Amino acid sequence: MDIIRNFEPTEIPLIHQPIRDAFLPELEKHRAEIESVKSETFKYGSTDRHQLDVYYPPADAIPLSGKVPVLYFFYGGGFFEGDRRLATPYELVYTNLGAYFAKRGNLTVISDYRLVPGAKFPEPVEDVRDAIQWVVANADEVLSGTGIQADFDHVFLMSHSAGSTHTSTLLLHPSVLPADLRRRIHGVILKGGVYSFERDESMSPNASLLQLYGSWDAIEANMPATLLQRAPGELFENFPKVTVLVSEREPDGFIENSKSFAAALETRLGRSIPIVVMKDHNHLSPHWALGTGAGEEWAEEVTKWIKDNAPSA
Numbered sequence: 001m002d003i004i005r006n007f008e009p010t011e012i013p014l015i016h017q018p019i020r021d022a023f024l025p026e027l028e029k030h031r032a033e034i035e036s037v038k039s040e041t042f043k044y045g046s047t048d049r050h051q052l053d054v055y056y057p058p059a060d061a062i063p064l065s066g067k068v069p070v071l072y073f074f075y076g077g078g079f080f081e082g083d084r085r086l087a088t089p090y091e092l093v094y095t096n097l098g099a100y101f102a103k104r105g106n107l108t109v110i111s112d113y114r115l116v117p118g119a120k121f122p123e124p125v126e127d128v129r130d131a132i133q134w135v136v137a138n139a140d141e142v143l144s145g146t147g148i149q150a151d152f153d154h155v156f157l158m159s160h161s162a163g164s165t166h167t168s169t170l171l172l173h174p175s176v177l178p179a180d181l182r183r184r185i186h187g188v189i190l191k192g193g194v195y196s197f198e199r200d201e202s203m204s205p206n207a208s209l210l211q212l213y214g215s216w217d218a219i220e221a222n223m224p225a226t227l228l229q230r231a232p233g234e235l236f237e238n239f240p241k242v243t244v245l246v247s248e249r250e251p252d253g254f255i256e257n258s259k260s261f262a263a264a265l266e267t268r269l270g271r272s273i274p275i276v277v278m279k280d281h282n283h284l285s286p287h288w289a290l291g292t293g294a295g296e297e298w299a300e301e302v303t304k305w306i307k308d309n310a311p312s313a
Contacts, residue, residue, distance in 0.1 A: 012251060012283055012284070015283070015284055016284065019282070019285055022285075022288075023289065024089065024092075027093070027291060027292060028092070030292060031092060033099075033291070034092055034095055034096050034099045035092075036099075037056070037098070037102050038056045039056065039102075040053070040054050040056075040142075041053050041054075042054065042135075042142065044130055044135075045127065045134075047114065049113060049118075049127070050112070050127065050131075051084070051111075052110060052111035052112065052135070053084050053085070053095075053109070054107065054135070054142055055098035055102035055107070055108040055109075055110070056102060056146055057102045057103070057105050057148065058103060061102070061103055062105065062148060063105065066149075067150055067151040068105055068148060068149065068151065069106050069150075069155075069156055070107045070135070070156065071101055071107070071108045071157075071158060071306065072110075072111065072131065072132055072157050073098070073109070073110045073160075073163075074111060074113065074128055074159040074163035074164075075160055075163050076160040076161025076164070076192065077161070078162055079115060079208040079209065079212045080115050080208040083112060084111060084112050094110050096290045096292075097110065097290050098110050101303070104303045106303075107143075107148065109131070111128070111131035113128055116208050117211050120213075121212050121214065121218065122173065122176055122222070124166050125166050125173065126176060128166050128167060128170050129176060129177055129181065132184075132185075133181055136155070151310065151311070154184065154186035154310060155184050155186060156185075156186060156187040156188070156189065156306055157185060157187070158189040159191060160287065161191070161192045161283070163193075164194070164195075165194055167188065167190065167193075168224040168228075169223075169224050171185070171188065172228050172231050183238070185240045186241065186309065186310070186311070187240055187310075188240050188243075189242075189302055189305070190242065190258070191244075191246070191286070192246060192247060192254060192258075193244075193257075194254070194257055195224040195257060195260075196224070196225035197209065197219055197220075197223055199216045199219075199220065200216075201216070224261065225261060228268060229264070236269055242265065242273050243274045243302075243305055244273055245276045245278055245298060245302075246258050246275065246276075246277055246278065247277075247278045247281040247282055247283055247286060248279050249280075249281065249282040250282070251283060254283065259275060262275055274305075276301055279298075281295065281298065
């Protein structure tokens with residue numbers, strides 16, 4: 001399997017500010033439309049990082065019959081940064097994502113999770129699990145007064161970058177995900193993820209990857225590629241449907257890493273894993289584009305994929 005030599009490629013920090021400069025004014029033009037979508041914040045655990053936002057489909061996006069799909073999103077940030085709503089003046093990200101998918105008929109949940117240095121493996125993965133479980137267990141509270149019916153028996157997970165590392169780990173780890181919750185996960189959209197890492201003894205102990213896992217032995221034992229290889233066959237019975245997305249302009253190694261992981265998963269599942277290339281996008285831009293009216297084609301493909309695979313659709 002192809003492996004990422006360094007999870008924090010130098011290209012990613014270099015594109016942070018250009019992406020912000022390019023998309024912030026475009027998002028501001030659509031602020032009223034983005035913020036018009038109703039959302040509520042809930043706390044699903046004991047710390048300030050255990051919070052999530054639920055975005056509700058507007059009335060005109062709700063089908064006359066049937067339940068709306070439930071879509072969770074787990075963002076990236078190299079294991080050490082990220083928020084469900086970025087800090088001012090960039091607070092429309094990821095609000096734009098929640099609003100975008102809610103307006104297309106999905107009850108959309110964006111959750112925070114614990115970050116290094118305050119979190120150690122598998123705590124962020126447990127947070128992903130707990131966020132999913134909390135919304136399912138508290139559906140009456142989440143939907144109170146909305147009139148919305150949601151399909152919590154067939155939920156969808158979408159993730160990006162480090163979020164995809166955590167989400168794939170959740171699905172493949174032998175003990176983190178309980179069977180009753182696993183049965184509810186119907187579809188998974190893995191975007192821009194990293195699933196294997198090459199041992200690099202020269203890496204600083206302060207690197208986020210080592211802070212998260214603790215050692216290279218722990219990294220190699222618990223990275224998604226290893227969990228996939230070692231998973232028992234019964235884990236893949238009724239495994240959720242999976243699609244993999246990569247940006248056309250990902251940093252070196254990212255696309256190959258995703259393709260190798262998808263190929264290995266195909267072998268274990270005995271079925272194909274679609275790979276979608278997000279044209280003209282780099283690692284960060286897909287989410288910033290949502291709500292601007294441009295660069296949203298990938299999200300339309302995701303919307304269609306959810307609709308095609310949602311039993312309640």
